[in-house]
Amino acid sequence: MGSLASFNELGNGFSNNVNPLDPDEFRRQGHMVIDFLADYYQNIEKYPVLSQVEPGYLAKRLPTTAPYVAEPVEAILQDVQQHIIPGITHWQSPNYFAYFPSSGSVAGFLGEMLSTGFNVVGFNWISSPAATELESIVVDWLGQMLDLPPARDRMLLKVGRENIGKLVVYASDQTHSALAKAAKIAGIDPKNFRAIKTKRSAAFGLSPESLRHAISTDVKAGLIPLYLCATIGTTSTTAVDPLIPLCDVAKEYGMWVHVDAAYAGSACICPEFRHFIDGVEGADSFSLNAHKWFFTTLDCCCMWVKDPSSLIKSLSTNPEYLRNKASESNQVVDYKDWQITLSRRFRAMKLWLVLRSYGVANLRNFLRSHVKMAKRFEQLVITDNRFEVVVPRYFAMVCFRVSPSALPFRNADDDNEMRANEFNRKLLETVNAEGRIYVTHAQVDGIYMIRFAIGASLTEDKHVLMAWKVVQETVDAMLNTL
Amino acid sequence: MGSLASFNELGNGFSNNVNPLDPDEFRRQGHMVIDFLADYYQNIEKYPVLSQVEPGYLAKRLPTTAPYVAEPVEAILQDVQQHIIPGITHWQSPNYFAYFPSSGSVAGFLGEMLSTGFNVVGFNWISSPAATELESIVVDWLGQMLDLPPARDRMLLKVGRENIGKLVVYASDQTHSALAKAAKIAGIDPKNFRAIKTKRSAAFGLSPESLRHAISTDVKAGLIPLYLCATIGTTSTTAVDPLIPLCDVAKEYGMWVHVDAAYAGSACICPEFRHFIDGVEGADSFSLNAHKWFFTTLDCCCMWVKDPSSLIKSLSTNPEYLRNKASESNQVVDYKDWQITLSRRFRAMKLWLVLRSYGVANLRNFLRSHVKMAKRFEQLVITDNRFEVVVPRYFAMVCFRVSPSALPFRNADDDNEMRANEFNRKLLETVNAEGRIYVTHAQVDGIYMIRFAIGASLTEDKHVLMAWKVVQETVDAMLNTL
Missing domain, CATH: 3.90.1150.10 (Aspartate Aminotransferase, domain 1)
Known part of the structure; x- marks a missing residue:
């Protein structure tokens, strides 16, 4: 690599290459991959659902360096078939019953195509107004389907930064491991993370009495209760924490309550399952992964926050190079201030396609x-x-x-x-x-x-x-x- | 919503609906969207590149609730054309010269399609070995193209958790705002974030003398220098920080040095630009956004770490439900331990397609x-x-x-x-x-x-x-x- 020179390498860089986004090539190759994937779904049951390869299999089959000259898409797709598919664990297989689902759909795929095709980086409103506005609209739609309460003001949590070592996070011992990791990353001392023990007799739901006991012990020790995560549908057993009494306890101590309904939240669009999130109006935030069990391809996590201003206060940045009239008008949302990263994919497109293509009924x-x-x-x-x-x-x-x-x-x-x-x-x-x-x-x-x-x-x-x-x-x- | 009942609503849920991932529908609708997007690229110059809509435009055009019954893809695409495209700021337009590019390509799009089509959640090796192994391979390929040094051991940074309030992060005043935000999220006291002033006479590069001065002042005050971010190609002016002398200073104090080459790193695959990252062997980590200027659709951030064990030690979680023989064999990488989130998209597919479809030469x-x-x-x-x-x-x-x-x-x-x-x-x-x-x-x-x-x-x-x-x-x- 580096010692070869091709015609292109020596060319002037303007006219000898096909443009990397040439519309005709896009059409030709795009159709080819659609057919490839449709065939994949048609044949998916022929593959072992759990990949049977040995560690290191792929390095033995692929070259050790990137190719110097371009390769045709036909050759690449052949390699996908021969070398990649054997290493895939087929989450889309009808015989996949592991972890939680990653339920793909035609509509989710089309939404991803449109999102990728436009390829906008919607960090603020002006960078693509439709990305921001469609996100607000479809997340509201889904909030209605879940019968979530509309947003309202609340007192901001006021904790001095010098007390970061005293903050305590609570959850059940069934809570997803992501919470302890997030708390650690956010600077919470791991010894201030309480994974409260649950019992089989209570179907592994978090007991409000156990929570109250843990909090009062901490408060007596001079610590500050910060955050409770309640889960609707835990990863191990789909256990459900009782929201109403848990929120009551948390409210007494002025804590932030987050409801993690990553998997089971989807079911709550059916009236007969809605009772699992009764009491959600007492929580500060609620999340659902549409990429788990809502027919939207990875990734698409929906989050509702009662008082976005506390989130924005914590995550907002305003460097000069992002300043613009729309943001300064205060008439628009800049979703960069709701998340950690600056760049954002146009995920709303996927959720919109799924909601419209299937409708609530389907x-x-x-x-x-x-x-x-x-x-x-x-x-x-x-x-x-x-x-x-x-x-x-x-x-x-x-x-x-x-x-x-x-x-x-x-x-x-x-x-x-x-x-x-x-x-x-x-x-x-x-x-x-x-x-x-x-x-x-x-x-x-x-x-x-x-x-x-x-x-x-x-x-x-x-x-x-x-x-x-x-x-x-x-x-x-x-x-x-x- | 909720008061209507359709035939489907009353059906048995097994046979009355077309499956959401029906291969024939996938093929039909997929081809339709490929043509839609190819037409979009063909006509892209007809649209104003910066969206001209007013705040709130979309809510006036779309219904206030999700549809109860399914809508045909034809109607949805018509709405994309009429209501979404006017609200798009066309990052793929040839007349787009704003921010940094978001350079799409046919190969990047195809890679995204394959990644979305397989829709695997590659948090650990077993969940799709190809996703992990292809990622290691293509990131190695790109590392070679950039002539990055191979990984080697280093002493772990040892800072007691009780000293979190004393840790200091250094960067130039031209560093991307994401760094200050990340430091704050990670629990670094914002008053311990040093944005060291740069000068026009030094083309806004970070001066090693200024860095040394800032560090020694902090050390005298009892603070602990933790992290230096050097940037190759800043957001405001593509300024370049001088890596060799900066790494020398940081090394004296045992700090972690990260090189942010999000935008300009791509150019360094050309021999004539490689000198901009001379000295990278003195850094601990290096990152490049392939979704900026490397023809890979959003998002695809490549990161190389000299000593992954320090990263893994910080970010690893091992709940029972993720345990498996492959992970316990220590023969495989579980990339969940290299990142914040558990779920991961199969992004390697995109980078692989781009590298192969174009080759180093193109x-x-x-x-x-x-x-x-x-x-x-x-x-x-x-x-x-x-x-x-x-x-x-x-x-x-x-x-x-x-x-x-x-x-x-x-x-x-x-x-x-x-x-x-x-x-x-x-x-x-x-x-x-x-x-x-x-x-x-x-x-x-x-x-x-x-x-x-x-x-x-x-x-x-x-x-x-x-x-x-x-x-x-x-x-x-x-x-x-x-």
Whole structure:
């Protein structure tokens, strides 16, 4: 590299190259990739859903340096087929039941194309008014669908900077790991992060009494309660924290309450699920990841804040090179002041396409169909008395395991729970290694369980039935060899 | 909303709807949007490059709630044309010379399509090995193209958490505003952020002597020097901080040195520009935004870290639900531990497509053609003695203004510099309001200047000549009315 010289290298740089954004080439190559991806979706079930490659596989197949001269798109797509696809874990496969879904859709994809095509950097209003205004509009639409309360003023939290070491953040021990990481990054002393213990008897929801006890202990010790994160649909088991009493406790201490409904918030656009976020009017902020279970491609996190001024006060910057009349008119929103980074993608385009292409009716239907399939799977688990559903199923995820009682008795000293954990761990590994379905696990309160999360857009009844068959057959074989 | 019921609403949720990811619909609608965008690029010069809408325009045109029933893609695209495009500031227009470029390309777009199509959430290796491994490969490729040093060990910075209030961050007063914001978010006391003054006589580069003076003053006061950000190509004027002597000073104090080459780093793949980052081997981290001037759609920020372990130590989380054999084998990278968020888009796909589709030769050519056009523009400015180039042009941005001496003499008490600032401010506003081109400004050391940044992929010689004509004609008219 660097020692070669091509015709282009020696050219004048103006006329010898096709422009990198040439509209005719855009059209030709764009159609080619649409067909490539449509074929991919048509054939997706032929691939093992969990990638079967070994660490380091790709470096063995690709060159060690970038090409010096251009390569045709045909050759690149061939490499995608031969070398990239084997290394993909197919989140869009109908047999993907792992983690939480990453539910793609035609509308989400089209929105991403438009966003990428315009390729604007919407940090302030003037840099593309439509990006800012469409974002306000669609996030309001979704807020209405969720029946969120409209914004109102509140007293700003007033904590002197010299007290940063005294601030305490509260959440349950089921809260997503992102919270502890965010708190650490924000300068909160990790020893002031309280992961309050939850119990299986309360379905792993955060107890308001435990919260009050933790806060009052801290206050007595001279610390300052700052922030409570309540979760609607935890990652391990989709547990739900009781918003109304938690917000009451937090209010007494003037804390900021954030509601993390990253996964389960989507379901709350259906009237029959809305009760899970009752009490949200007592919270200061609420978030939902449309890229999880709302048919919008990664990434699209929606956040509502009761009092944006406290956010803006904290995150606003106004360097001279970004000054403009529109911002100074105070008639517009500059979303750069609502987030950490300056650059912003035009994500509103995706959410708009999804909301319009499907409408509220179909979106509810899609979500309900996933919940219905989860109920069916739950029923299958219950019907086979070797298995148990470990925690209540609220949404489209079933947490189940082979019961300790289904394992052959060995001797009285055996720890049945530990044996069950080992058995279920091996069950998960065996099922995943085989590649027909992909599921993941959780371990809560000492219990190892399999998380069966439904939400891939292509999943239908038959895939759920097949998955259950795979689980049953694997257990049959495992029990036979015990 | 909520009171209507459609057939779908009452259906069983399994069979009455077209699947949201139906491959045939994907193909049909995907082709439609490719044609829509190809037409957009073909017609892009017909639109005013800076959006001419008024604040609040879009809410007047769109409904106040999401539709209850699905809408056809044809209707949505019609609305994009009629209601969204007027609110777009066309960053892809060849007449866009504002801020820094957001240089789209066919290859960048295709990479985005593939990334979105697979829609994997590559937080750890197992969640899609290809996403992690391709990222390591292409970032290595680009590192080679920039001739960055390979990684090596270094002593971890050891600062007790109780001293967070004593940590000091250093940069020049030309550093991007994102740094002060990041430092504040990370818990650095804003009064410990040093924006060291630069001078026009040093082309606004950070002086190592000034840095040393600031550090030694802080150390005497009991503070702890933590971090230096040096910039190659500042936002206001593309100033370049001298890396070799700055790293020498920082090394004496054991500080972390980050090199922000967000914009100008791209040019450094050309041998004739590589000298701008000479000394980078003395830094701890280096970043470049491929979405600025490297033909990769937003967003794609590349970062190299000398010692990833210090990053991982700070950002790693290992909740049970993410545990897997591959991670525990220590044979793989889990990029979640290199960043703040857990979810990650498959951005490597975009960079790979760009590198392969164009090759090093064409990429250098594209960049050189932009620099060549900037030189031509600079020459035009110099030739008209009413104008001056305010700071040296290093890359593809020219900072110019109408000279104070070109303005008619009024009286001896006039502040000529202030009058020039006012004149140039009005020049910028007039040019932008007319909509044929879009440029932005900077104000440095009291001087208001127009930033003419070349880098939109569709820009050719003729657009640069036209832009200069627009500027000249506007100045002619303005001087005539003085």
